Amino acid sequence: MVESIKIIQHALEEIPTFELPKQELYIRVEAPKRELGIVLMGDHNCFPWRWKIRPPDFINLQILPQLVKRMKLADIMTILGSIDIIMGEVDR
Incomplete structure (x- = not known):
């Protein structure tokens, strides 16, 4: 157990720090229910200034008014x- 803690501490010390540039990044990831979008906004810091996840269920729900006419x-x-939506993802 003690040796495992030493290995983890050494690994944490070797992780390089990085800076997010001052720009907006949009990353698309394939999810089981279509595209999962991630927005990152940097401000020359190692932590994002803004971080937002756009779940696919939120996009799927937008067509509901046309479907229920x-x-x-x-x-x-x-x-x-x-539509197979999860309301917990839409609530974000």
């Missing part, structure tokens, strides 16, 4: 199920 209220739950 002229539909019955009981059909809305079926339509929501077909």
